[in-house]
Amino acid sequence: MESKLNVPLSPDKRTSGTRKKSFNREANLTGWLFVSPMAIGFVVLLLGPLLLALYMSFTDWPLLGEAEFIGLENYRAIFQDAEFWRVVGNTFTFSAGLVPLNIVLALGLALLLVRKLPGIGIFRTAIFVPVMTSLIVWAIVWKYLFATDTGFINQILQMFGITGPSWLYNPKLAMPVVIVTSVLKNVGLNMVLFIAALQQVPVHLYEAARIDGASRTRQLFQITIPMISPTVFLTTLLTIIGSLKVFGQIYVMTQGGPDNSTKVLVYYIWERAFKNFEFGYASALAFVLFFIILVFTLLQWQFRKRWVFHEE
Amino acid sequence: MKSNRHGLQAGKLLGIGGHYVALGAISLLMLVPFLWMLSTSLKEPAKIFVFPPEFIPSSIRLENYTEVLANTPFHLFYWNSLYIAILVTVGTVLFASIAGYAFARIPFRGRNIVFLVLLSTMMIPHEVTSIPMFLFMRMLGLINTHVPLIVLPIFGAGGIFGVFVMRQFFLGIPKELEEAAMIDGCSRWRIYWSIMLPLAKPAIATLTIFTFLTSWNEFYDPLIFINDREMMTLPLALSLFTDEVGTAWHHLMSASVMATLPLLIVFFFAQKQFIEGVSMTGLKD
Numbered sequence A: 001m002e003s004k005l006n007v008p009l010s011p012d013k014r015t016s017g018t019r020k021k022s023f024n025r026e027a028n029l030t031g032w033l034f035v036s037p038m039a040i041g042f043v044v045l046l047l048g049p050l051l052l053a054l055y056m057s058f059t060d061w062p063l064l065g066e067a068e069f070i071g072l073e074n075y076r077a078i079f080q081d082a083e084f085w086r087v088v089g090n091t092f093t094f095s096a097g098l099v100p101l102n103i104v105l106a107l108g109l110a111l112l113l114v115r116k117l118p119g120i121g122i123f124r125t126a127i128f129v130p131v132m133t134s135l136i137v138w139a140i141v142w143k144y145l146f147a148t149d150t151g152f153i154n155q156i157l158q159m160f161g162i163t164g165p166s167w168l169y170n171p172k173l174a175m176p177v178v179i180v181t182s183v184l185k186n187v188g189l190n191m192v193l194f195i196a197a198l199q200q201v202p203v204h205l206y207e208a209a210r211i212d213g214a215s216r217t218r219q220l221f222q223i224t225i226p227m228i229s230p231t232v233f234l235t236t237l238l239t240i241i242g243s244l245k246v247f248g249q250i251y252v253m254t255q256g257g258p259d260n261s262t263k264v265l266v267y268y269i270w271e272r273a274f275k276n277f278e279f280g281y282a283s284a285l286a287f288v289l290f291f292i293i294l295v296f297t298l299l300q301w302q303f304r305k306r307w308v309f310h311e312e
Numbered sequence B: 001m002k003s004n005r006h007g008l009q010a011g012k013l014l015g016i017g018g019h020y021v022a023l024g025a026i027s028l029l030m031l032v033p034f035l036w037m038l039s040t041s042l043k044e045p046a047k048i049f050v051f052p053p054e055f056i057p058s059s060i061r062l063e064n065y066t067e068v069l070a071n072t073p074f075h076l077f078y079w080n081s082l083y084i085a086i087l088v089t090v091g092t093v094l095f096a097s098i099a100g101y102a103f104a105r106i107p108f109r110g111r112n113i114v115f116l117v118l119l120s121t122m123m124i125p126h127e128v129t130s131i132p133m134f135l136f137m138r139m140l141g142l143i144n145t146h147v148p149l150i151v152l153p154i155f156g157a158g159g160i161f162g163v164f165v166m167r168q169f170f171l172g173i174p175k176e177l178e179e180a181a182m183i184d185g186c187s188r189w190r191i192y193w194s195i196m197l198p199l200a201k202p203a204i205a206t207l208t209i210f211t212f213l214t215s216w217n218e219f220y221d222p223l224i225f226i227n228d229r230e231m232m233t234l235p236l237a238l239s240l241f242t243d244e245v246g247t248a249w250h251h252l253m254s255a256s257v258m259a260t261l262p263l264l265i266v267f268f269f270a271q272k273q274f275i276e277g278v279s280m281t282g283l284k285d
Helices: A002-009 A013-056 A073-079 A082-113 A120-132 A135-145 A152-159 A174-200 A203-211 A216-244 A248-253 A265-275 A279-311 B002-041 B045-049 B063-071 B074-105 B111-123 B126-139 B147-155 B157-171 B175-183 B188-199 B201-217 B220-225 B234-245 B249-269 B271-284
Strands: none
Touching (some): A013 A279, A013 B074, A013 B157, A073 A279, A082 A120, A082 A174, A082 A216, A082 A265, A120 B002, A120 B249, A135 A174, A135 B002, A135 B234, A135 B249, A203 A216, A216 A279, A265 B126, A265 B220, A279 B111, B074 B157, B074 B201, B111 B157, B147 B201, B157 B201, B175 B188, B201 B271, B249 B271
């Protein structure tokens, strides 16, 4: 870029030399100046806290009083903490319920919505509205819909002569309710990503298949799904990562209850850190979460690299 | 042959009918919470328990709204949410676009390494850094202020994501434009500010919507950093309503309507941009 710039600028070689030098120095200076707000923010607000959190995870760090270095004690305690294993189990239950439901529903909706039919935009809008609604509002409204006596759902059931259960106060039902409401909240997002992928599939593939007499089902499984599989895989990983960080809807709908049946990892971290003020233990828990997420993120990166290559 | 074609057409119509039915059902499922929220927000408190449920309230009670406004500092929640989201958005767009421009176009030493390091830290869960950040803010006396709610997102994962988005966009702008300006003796700042930034309007619009919505809906940080009612943002205040008023659903629903409606209205006018903006969330994590 520099040389290209300098050719028409200065036919004289001597000035060209000095210009190039000052240009580089200038580029270094302005470059760093331009990125400095972000870079400083990064060091002070991300890198620093990350290292401090790592150190804190090796300490007993109360709200008041001295922090004490205890080495790996927190991590040892975590692996012997029955509540921790319960919480990890709940988190994976949440992911295992949410991810397949979300992906299948999003894919189904995308297949229905990608066709150009009159009025189809209305449906797309309706399904997308919850995505931009506040999670807290969404959770509050669903908590109300699932309320035992006054809830809309139990009232509907009552019209059919069924006495509805106390959904969010039943340890067996609370988690499924949270999963379903979470799926409905975010399914529109994956749907939009899938629609974008479906629109990229070359039309001539379908034309060729039709000439060969392939049925719609066959076209779906042999053209559509293979063609959009990179997006499906990537979206699945992103949805898994997101689901491991679930918090807001749990906080509003169940507070981790009943009987700890919906207490998930982030909720447990929050509770230990900001309710019990056990900062050391909570930091160690946070690093366990970090490690789990890291595994899925590395998977995603590995895959994205291949995917980008595949696209080129 | 002819009847066969008719059969095909009937089947096609049936298929399209099924299409609409399936879409209608799921759309209704998405809209019921909003409709029920609106309906309850207009009901007499006694009517909430009526069986069978009334979808359209027989008498409308607007006091549900005025009572919330009178009994809680609702205007403050609103104002807090709004001005924080605006500052976060302006800050993010400004700093992310400056850095994004440098990463795309200024060949400075260490550029690629710095960019990669920035990008890789996006995966650090916020929960990890929030604990030391809480202690840091406490040390600075900034607990129960809006400073952490404004500063952390601008320079956190959201801001870094913004850098990535802006860089991608600037990489796509032809170099010739800049080169011409440089020959004319324009400084880098002038080039960024008067040439590149105006060209980046689509990227800025997308980033603006994404950042604004993320900030407007943010819950975890306000929960950690804010204690006083007057300082709360809408999501935090609403989440505490459930405990405070117990089963006063008519008030809770009118508050929810007030918190949701303005954004929904904006959404209906700029759907395409909103969907693009929010879809970026899917790419962020």
